[in-house]
Amino acid sequence: MDPLEPFREEVRIAARKAFAQMGADVSFEIEVPSTGIADFAVPCFPLAKKLRKAPPILAEEAAALIPPLDLVSKVWADKGYLNFQLNDSKLSVSTLEAIEAMKGSYGQGDLERKKVLLEHTSVNPTGPIHVGRARNPIIGDTLARCMRAYGYDVTTEYYVNDVGKQVVMLTWGLENIPAEDVPEVAGDKLDHRLVVYYQKANKMMESDPEVEKQVGQMLRRFEDGDEEVMGKVRKTAKLMLDGIIESLLSINVIIDQFTWESQFIKDGSAHRVVEELKRSEHCSEEKGACYLELKPFGIHGKETRFFFTRADGTTLYTTRDMAYHLDKFKRADRMINILGEDQKLGQAQLAIALKLLGQDRAPECVFYSFVSLPEGRMSTRKGTVVYLDDLIEEAEERALEEVRKRRTDLSEERMREIAKAIGRGAVRYNIVRVQPEKPLVFKWEDALNFEGNSAPFVQYAHARACSIQRKAGASVGAYDPASLTNDYELRLIRVLARYPSVIREAGEKARIQVLPAFGHELAAAFNQFYTYVPVLKGEENREARLALVDATRIVLANVLNTLGLSAPEEM
RNA sequence: GCACACGUGGCCUAGCUUGGAUAUGGCAGCAGCCUCCUAAGCUGCAAGUCGGGGGUUCGAAUCCCCCCGUGUGCGCCA
Structure with missing residues (x-):
């Protein structure tokens, strides 16, 4: 239920009629002017060519030609635009009614419940998740929430890489490196305790040929399907994964299911992919290794061949990824992958190969740029990383300091709870507010920003609304939305009315960055209202204003929830 | 070398898909606002060659071409 829809429809019909009378039966846009000069605007520029008149005159x-309308209070022309101002009281009624009726599901669009499989995170289980990688689950989980808010049936999935050199090396390290050769680690989170073995094994590989030989042998046994080695590797991957899952949970990211890469070797599906690709006219081989020549498909670079087997006939990562995607196709109507920009070529190759396998579908990808540190890029191997766990801890500590500054009346436990909500929220918010494809340089002061365009700003507005309601006591009685007539009230209502359009854009077009922007706008509009319009202390309109506060609280909570942030009732 | 992405006030960022009205916010800076629903707030000021140059168009931050800078990729790795 979109409260703006009837208004948009009336504007559309009125403009179409007027244009028809003028002899221009053309299609046109209905915009929301960025300048705030009107509620809706129809640019008359497209008519100019057909009618051979200047747009301002046409407007x-x-x-x-437009007669008085029911839902529109004012129609006027300005600089080639046909502007519409909506009827305030009708808009108030439509908006507040929609919110009160739908509550937590306000924003939902009406579409059939399509099944969406959204793959995100999927980081190699060789170390704790660091803030560079953390962009992935935060984008993925937020998009999943936006799509659910819009009405899709979303399942999130983590593809666990338990195959290959990296995990084998980690496993070798755990078995062969004595504890005293590895730096001491604070805390008892397993991923942090284990990663030092991975780093040490990496260093030893570089300098010691014997180590390289041993790891190589282990890898060979793994590829030959040695049950013992495969089991061990899977076990280490699982240990690491549990640590990663715990970290994700701390930023409120919950993954619905896990698919293990080794599955596609065991069930033979990766092999079936190989057999089928071999039949392609684009397939050739070099010393027994099979590849597709992808130059005719627009792949550029030093190497345009796409290998899908080794010389010994074993499968490669990408081959298994194809088997994985064929499996995904059976399970969903829409597939979305959240991936680092380093995966772009791989995904292009995957899409072509899937086409050659006779598939007419391909996953939709959201690529994000890497997060770097001011001094350069992060690497688990080199140990130049900021771990997500450390960032969360720091964020919560800083938040706790801030809470202590402001509140002396709360119990220690309550303050910690609030600090958790704020710290974790700030981390998520500061990542989703920028477009995925923009490069991000990690700076502590940005990541822990608690003012202005930040999670606490939106959460604070929500806490203020709750506070008013707590003090008001009894629930809202009878009121007349038409009595909300001052600028602050009307501005706030106009923002509330836009929420369904924002969810549509974020959920359907995967443009999640519009949601934090909307949250900030709504919180700002409410803060102004809060500053200038007394609710409890004002004698007039108490009930209607309380209803507006309630509607705002509902929408702020929806925004926060859809961003994966908690909505504290006090701060 | 080739391909893809990014470049918007000191810093971060919206707008680019679908060209249109004075380019959106925030941080930092300056000046104000707490006897009044939590000042993580509010108000005002200052700050911009939209990387550079061409082109298309009545009109370009937005589309096209060239160039510059940054990032990413071009493994019988995952």
Whole structure:
């Protein structure tokens, strides 16, 4: 239920009629002017060519042809635009009614419940998740929430890489490196305790040929399907994964299911992919290794061949990824992958190969740029990383300091709870507010920003609304939405009315960055209202204003929830 | 070398898909606002060659071409 829809429809019909009378039966856009000069605007520029008149004149003519409307209070022409101002009280009624009726599901669109499989995170289980990688689960989980808010049936999935050199090396390290050769680690989180073995094994590989030989042998046994080695590797991967899952949970990211890469070797599906690709006319081989020549498909670079087997006939990562995607196709209507920008070529190759396998579908990808540190890029191997766990801890500590500054009346436990909500929220918010494809340089002061365009700003507005309601006591009685007539009230209502459009854009077009922007706008509009319009202390309109506070609280909570942030009732 | 992405006030960022009205916010800076629903707030000021140059168009931050800078990729790795 979109409260703006009837208004948009009336504007559309009125403009179409007017244009028809002028002899221009053309299609046109209905915009929301960025300048805030009107509620809706129809640019008359497209008519100019057909009618051979200047747009400002056409806009004047059209404005004169539009009769008084039911939902629109004012129609006027300005600089080639046909502008519409909506009827305030009708808009208030439509908006507040929609919110009170739908509550937590306000924003939902009406679409059939399509099944969406959204793969995100999927980081190698060789170390704790660091803030560079953390962009992935935060984008993925937020998109999943936006799509659910819009009405999709979303399942999130983590593809666990338990195959290959990296995990084998980690496993070798755990078995062969004595504890005293590895730096001491604070805390008892397993991923942090284990990663030092991975780093040490990496260093030893570089300098010691014997180590390289041993790891190589282990890898060979693994590829030959040695049950013992495969079991061990899977076990270490699982240990690491549990640590990663715990970290994700701390930023409120919950993954619905896990698919293990080794599965596609065991069940033979990766092999079936190989057999089928071999039949392709684009397939050739070099010393027994099979590849597809992808130059005709627009792949550029030093190497345009796409290998899908080794010389010994074993499968490669990408081959298994194809088997994985064929499996995904059976399970969902829409597939979305959240991936680092380093995966772009791989995904292009995957899409072509899937086509050659006779598939007419391909996953939709959201690529994000890497997060770097001011001094350069992060690497688990080199140990130049900021771990997500450390960032969360620091964020919560800083938040706790801030809470202590402001509140002396709360119990220690309550303060910690609030600090958790704020710290974790700030981390998520500061990542989703920027477009995925923009490069991000990690700076502590940005990541822990608690003012202005930040999670606490939105959460604070929510806490203020709750506070008013707590003090008001009894629930809202009878009220007349039409009595909300001052600028602050009307501005706030106009923002509330836009929420369903924002969810549509975020959920359907995967443009999640519009949601934090909307949250900030809504919180700002409410803060102004809060500053200038007394609710409890004002004698007039108490009930209607309380209803507006309630509606705002509901929408702020929806925004926060959809961003994966908690909505504290006090701060 | 080739391909893809990014470049918007000191810093971060919206707008680019679908060209249109004075380019959106925030941080930092300056000046104000707490006897009044939590000042993580509010108000005002200052700050911009939209990387550079061409082109298309009545009109370009937005589309096209060239160039510059940054990032990423071009493994019988995952």
